[in-house]
Amino acid sequence: MPLRLLKYGLSKDYPVTGDIPATPDLKPSYDVVIVGGGGHGLACAHYLSKYHGITNVAVLEKGYLAGGNTARNTTTIRSNYITKEGIAFYKEGVQLYEEMSEELDFNVMFSQRGQLTLAHTEATLRSFHLRAEMGKHAGTNIEVVDAQAVKELSPHLNMDEGGPLEIIGGLWHSDGGTARHDAVAWGYAAQASRRGVEIHQRTEVEGFDIEAGNITKVRTNRGTISAGQVMIAVGGMNYDMTLKAGVELPIRCFPLQAMVTQPLKPWLHTLVSSVSLHTYLVQSSRGEIVIGGGSDPYQLYSTRSTLDMKEHLAEGATHLFPFLHGVRLLRQWAGITDMTPDYSPIMGASPLKNLWLDCGWGTWGFKATPVAGKYMAQTIANQKVAPVLEPFTMERFASFDLLNEMGATAASH
Amino acid sequence: MKILTCPMNGPRNITEFQSFGPLKADPDPETTSDQDWARHLFRANNTRGVITEWWRHVPSNYFFLAERNATTNEVIRTFDPSELEAAQ
Ligand SMILES: Cc1cc2nc3c(=O)[nH]c(=O)nc-3n(C[C@H](O)[C@H](O)[C@H](O)COP(=O)(O)OP(=O)(O)OC[C@H]3O[C@@H](n4cnc5c(N)ncnc54)[C@H](O)[C@@H]3O)c2cc1C
Numbered sequence: 001m002p003l004r005l006l007k008y009g010l011s012k013d014y015p016v017t018g019d020i021p022a023t024p025d026l027k028p029s030y031d032v033v034i035v036g037g038g039g040h041g042l043a044c045a046h047y048l049s050k051y052h053g054i055t056n057v058a059v060l061e062k063g064y065l066a067g068g069n070t071a072r073n074t075t076t077i078r079s080n081y082i083t084k085e086g087i088a089f090y091k092e093g094v095q096l097y098e099e100m101s102e103e104l105d106f107n108v109m110f111s112q113r114g115q116l117t118l119a120h121t122e123a124t125l126r127s128f129h130l131r132a133e134m135g136k137h138a139g140t141n142i143e144v145v146d147a148q149a150v151k152e153l154s155p156h157l158n159m160d161e162g163g164p165l166e167i168i169g170g171l172w173h174s175d176g177g178t179a180r181h182d183a184v185a186w187g188y189a190a191q192a193s194r195r196g197v198e199i200h201q202r203t204e205v206e207g208f209d210i211e212a213g214n215i216t217k218v219r220t221n222r223g224t225i226s227a228g229q230v231m232i233a234v235g236g237m238n239y240d241m242t243l244k245a246g247v248e249l250p251i252r253c254f255p256l257q258a259m260v261t262q263p264l265k266p267w268l269h270t271l272v273s274s275v276s277l278h279t280y281l282v283q284s285s286r287g288e289i290v291i292g293g294g295s296d297p298y299q300l301y302s303t304r305s306t307l308d309m310k311e312h313l314a315e316g317a318t319h320l321f322p323f324l325h326g327v328r329l330l331r332q333w334a335g336i337t338d339m340t341p342d343y344s345p346i347m348g349a350s351p352l353k354n355l356w357l358d359c360g361w362g363t364w365g366f367k368a369t370p371v372a373g374k375y376m377a378q379t380i381a382n383q384k385v386a387p388v389l390e391p392f393t394m395e396r397f398a399s400f401d402l403l404n405e406m407g408a409t410a411a412s413h
Numbered sequence: 414m415k416i417l418t419c420p421m422n423g424p425r426n427i428t429e430f431q432s433f434g435p436l437k438a439d440p441d442p443e444t445t446s447d448q449d450w451a452r453h454l455f456r457a458n459n460t461r462g463v464i465t466e467w468w469r470h471v472p473s474n475y476f477f478l479a480e481r482n483a484t485t486n487e488v489i490r491t492f493d494p495s496e497l498e499a500a501q
Pocket of ligand 1: 334361366
């Protein structure tokens with residue numbers, strides 16, 4: 001890397017090589033068509049091309065690359081879930097983040113500084129014990145800590161001793177961290193396109209032609225193409241998109257909002273979240289304090305921000321760290337999240353033989369970008385659902401085999 | 414602050430209300446198949462257009478219905494559940 005940098009610095013004409021080639025014309029047919037150029041679609045393209053030798057692949061993206069929820073998320077990466085299926089899956093996700101910069105030859109700025117979730121009540125603490133034991137059993141780094149340890153992990157916290165929101169302990173998940181979301185998407189896109197995957201930006205999928213239980217054609221605003229296998233991973237649009245293929249998923253769309261403050265010197269060294277305040281904070285590598293919380297309280301197809309939510313998040317943040325009260329907000333935004341009834345994703349097969357689902361990622365899917373990509377690619381390559389994905393089938397609702405991850409953290413990220 | 418008009422209490426701040434999701438037809442437990450029962454439990458109207466949904470005014474614990482556009486967030490009207498029964 002440094003040699004490349006030196007060469008670049010000494011070059012007379014500063015050759016600009018883009019990581020992602022310009023959008024080519026659509027070919028008449030592809031072995032695999034991936035609908036949605038967010039982190040998930042791009043990761044799948046990477047794994048298909050690198051590990052399964054499948055390169056006749058088109059990623060179709062309606063807007064610009066990874067401009068959906070991948071661009072909007074607060075990048076919490078963790079595996080402190082509660083079901084054994086969930087923990088096993090997200091644990092591998094975290095491990096893949098540990099190796100990702102090497103895997104992609106692209107610095108994704110993975111920063112594994114640990115996640116501290118605060119308990120203000122005995123009931124929360126009891127639920128933490130359960131999560132810690134489930135996590136330890138599955139081999140993740142997670143433990144319940146007392147108030148003293150919380151203070152040591154995050155010395156600026158207002159412990160509210162004797163107050164109504166006294167911090168009585170916490171759940172310390174040292175595997176937790178963050179990564180640079182654009183870099184993750186770009187890294188996968190660069191790798192996949194180097195191996196021949198075509199990335200089509202500004203290419204909106206408008207519908208599918210279906211014959212005898214198979215998708216035969218994918219209709220786009222730039223023309224119609226034939227597809228061997230099709231994967232849908234369009235984030236907040238998953239409900240609409242699967243419906244176009246005649247598949248109705250148990251998804252409801254809710255906006256999820258977040259905001260950042262002006263940049264500050266580094267002081268917040270872990271991810272901090274509070275269950276009771278529905279607020280979580282993390283300091284970005286630019287110094288901004290990223291503040292997020294729960295979804296909006298009612299369903300809506302909109303990415304507007306609200307004053308209510310900003311006030312709520314600011315209240316939580318300034319309660320935990322009172323000195324933030326004078327700090328200015330720099331930006332706020334929202335994404336449309338595709339929420340499932342049990343707060344677990346819907347992955348794997350669909351009623352159509354060649355349609356594969358990577359949907360229902362709601363408010364928690366960034367952390368799963370690599371692991372979902374890896375196993376969705378395996379599934380598509382073998383045309384058989386990878387065993388780790390089986391519990392996440394859309395059929396689980398009909399058989400009441402739900403994977404309830406509702407109580408995840410301050411919010412379900 | 415968004416204002417929602419409660420059929421009983423008049424216009425109030427949205428923070429006084431709790432959403433209970435889209436209205437669903439009640440299946441008959443005697444005749445409904447397991448498949449339809451699961452569908453009733455786990456699926457709900459998620460269209461981009463106007464949805465009819467349950468709300469509660471929390472301080473008075475009063476449940477009512479609203480017609481709201483799920484894209485523009487415009488509330489078309491709110492009404493007492495007795496209107497539904499009257500319509501049946
Ligand atoms: C505010 C916020 C905070 C979040 N925080 C976290 C977090 O801390 N940790 C975490 O793990 N997760 C978090 N999430 C969730 C996470 O962002 C998503 O689950 C994840 O990014 C989903 O990735 P994706 O690639 O499936 O979808 P997306 O990144 O949304 O990509 C889908 C793509 O499909 C494209 N598309 C849509 N319609 C069409 C069409 N018709 N044709 C072609 N393309 C189309 C879109 O333009 C988009 O680029 C958060 C989400 C939000 C909104």
